[in-house]
Amino acid sequence: MYKVLTLNNISLAGLERLPRDKYEIASEIGHPDAVLVRSTKMHEMEIPDSLKAIGRAGAGVNNIPVDKMSDQGIAVFNAPGANANAVKELVLAGMLMGCRNIGPAWDFARSVEGTDAEINKAVEAGKKNFGGFELPGRTLGVIGLGAIGRNVANMALQLGMRVVGFDPGITVEGAWQLSSEVEKAGSMDELVSKVDFITFHVPLVDATRNLINAERLKMMRDGVVILNFARNGIIDDEAVSAAIKAGKVYAYVCDFPSNLLKDHERVVALPHLGASTVEAEENCAIMVAEQVRDYLEHGNIRNSVNFPEVYMERTEGQRIAIVNRNEPNMVGQITSVLANQNLNIVDMINKSRGNLAYNLIDIDGNVDDTMYEQLCSIGGVLKVRLID
Numbered sequence: 307m308y309k310v311l312t313l314n315n316i317s318l319a320g321l322e323r324l325p326r327d328k329y330e331i332a333s334e335i336g337h338p339d340a341v342l343v344r345s346t347k348m349h350e351m352e353i354p355d356s357l358k359a360i361g362r363a364g365a366g367v368n369n370i371p372v373d374k375m376s377d378q379g380i381a382v383f384n385a386p387g388a389n390a391n392a393v394k395e396l397v398l399a400g401m402l403m404g405c406r407n408i409g410p411a412w413d414f415a416r417s418v419e420g421t422d423a424e425i426n427k428a429v430e431a432g433k434k435n436f437g438g439f440e441l442p443g444r445t446l447g448v449i450g451l452g453a454i455g456r457n458v459a460n461m462a463l464q465l466g467m468r469v470v471g472f473d474p475g476i477t478v479e480g481a482w483q484l485s486s487e488v489e490k491a492g493s494m495d496e497l498v499s500k501v502d503f504i505t506f507h508v509p510l511v512d513a514t515r516n517l518i519n520a521e522r523l524k525m526m527r528d529g530v531v532i533l534n535f536a537r538n539g540i541i542d543d544e545a546v547s548a549a550i551k552a553g554k555v556y557a558y559v560c561d562f563p564s565n566l567l568k569d570h571e572r573v574v575a576l577p578h579l580g581a582s583t584v585e586a587e588e589n590c591a592i593m594v595a596e597q598v599r600d601y602l603e604h605g606n607i608r609n610s611v612n613f614p615e616v617y618m619e620r621t622e623g624q625r626i627a628i629v630n631r632n633e634p635n636m637v638g639q640i641t642s643v644l645a646n647q648n649l650n651i652v653d654m655i656n657k658s659r660g661n662l663a664y665n666l667i668d669i670d671g672n673v674d675d676t677m678y679e680q681l682c683s684i685g686g687v688l689k690v691r692l693i694d
């Protein structure tokens with residue numbers, strides 16, 4: 307039986323991909339083989355020796371100590387693109403909330419009291435305070451043209467907007483899916499100076515912290531609308547708050563409330579709702595459950611953020627999965643252990659990614675306890691699994 311620990315509510319549609327005759331799944335369980343998680347922070351968590359895989363039912367992995375997991379030979383998977391449509395739709399709502407003043411206007415409508423006739427009179431008198439502007443003809447800047455960013459960019463073009471994008475790491479596949487009408491900015495600084503709306507779709511890493519700060523705010527057009535459905539920390543909230551007060555920023559719409567932001571008149575701060583749709587939750591859970599299952603049962607790797615992509619058809623015999631540091635002579639030492647016991651290798655794959663390497667070896671026969679210990683004790687080997 308494989309044991310799976312869930313740290314958040316994971317959609318049933320995904321959990322159903324782990325059959326109950328093979329998988330025990332619970333929010334409290336000893337010696338888990340895998341963890342399924344959404345946004346729970348795992349940085350302080352004690353990692354059990356039994357853990358082989360973490361499945362993030364979503365996109366961002368900044369809640370997972372990925373480098374530490376790599377050092378322990380634990381594969382981390384996510385669900386690229388599975389919630390992109392959900393975020394795109396909320397960004398559209400966010401742009402409209404920003405430019406049509408929906409937050410303050412709704413607050414005003416709720417505050418009006420009296421008979422219906424009195425309410426109507428107050429509404430007609432008060433609505434002039436909430437007039438906004440339209441999207442067609444305005445320019446949207448998209449920072450990060452991955453799964454979400456390119457969906458947002460393509461959608462904005464359909465709404466009649468001009469779109470400028472910036473992503474120095476755009477993939478060839480990503481570029482194929484992006485409309486050729488999206489204009490390419492050479493730098494963030496070039497982009498920020500020519501847009502009416504700017505939206506962020508980058509992961510939170512050291513290089514993306516405070517991408518919008520006081521200095522960049524000064525370069526922006528007056529009346530810009532800023533959207534952050536990526537992560538808290540990518541925008542300097544204090545600087546944006548000051549820029550709103552100074553009349554530079556028209557509205558800030560984000561998914562990350564704080565004391566500074568949540569009651570701010572010109573801020574809409576939603577409770578991290580970007581991926582919270584039935585469809586996105588199911589897509590993410592299914593994708594990640596299937597990937598974790600394939601890894602546990604066959605050692606194959608798809609959509610890992612720290613391990614190489616590996617797939618090998620099963621053969622009849624036993625399969626050995628070995629994670630090791632990417633150092634010279636590792637394959638030689640591993641195959642010597644097998645050769646010394648006259649075990650024939652039927653099929654084998656070795657791939658590396660950064661500091662890690664991963665081997666799948668199908669053999670004629672079985673690895674005994676002594677050989678298992680010998681494999682584990684090779685310097686640089688981080689994890690050895692025998693898969694029947």
Ligand SMILES: NC(=O)c1ccc[n+]([C@@H]2O[C@H](COP(=O)([O-])OP(=O)(O)OC[C@H]3O[C@@H](n4cnc5c(N)ncnc54)[C@H](O)[C@@H]3O)[C@@H](O)[C@H]2O)c1
Pocket residue numbers: 364365366367386387389390393449450451452453454455472473474475476477480507508509510513514535536537561578579580581582
């Ligand atoms: N609010 C939510 O609920 C929600 C939902 C999904 C994702 N997210 C966040 O959105 C992020 C993006 O998600 P995605 O699915 O599009 O990921 P993705 O990996 O498909 O795309 C990220 C893109 O950002 C680019 N990038 C990285 N650093 C950059 C930089 N400094 N400047 C410009 N581009 C840069 C990458 O090259 C990549 O193309 C996630 O990492 C997550 O933090 C939030």
Ligand SMILES: O=C(O)[C@H](O)COP(=O)(O)O
Pocket residue numbers: 344345363364365366367389578580581582
């Ligand atoms: O990175 C993501 O996928 C989003 O932030 C979604 O987070 P959630 O799964 O906690 O809603």
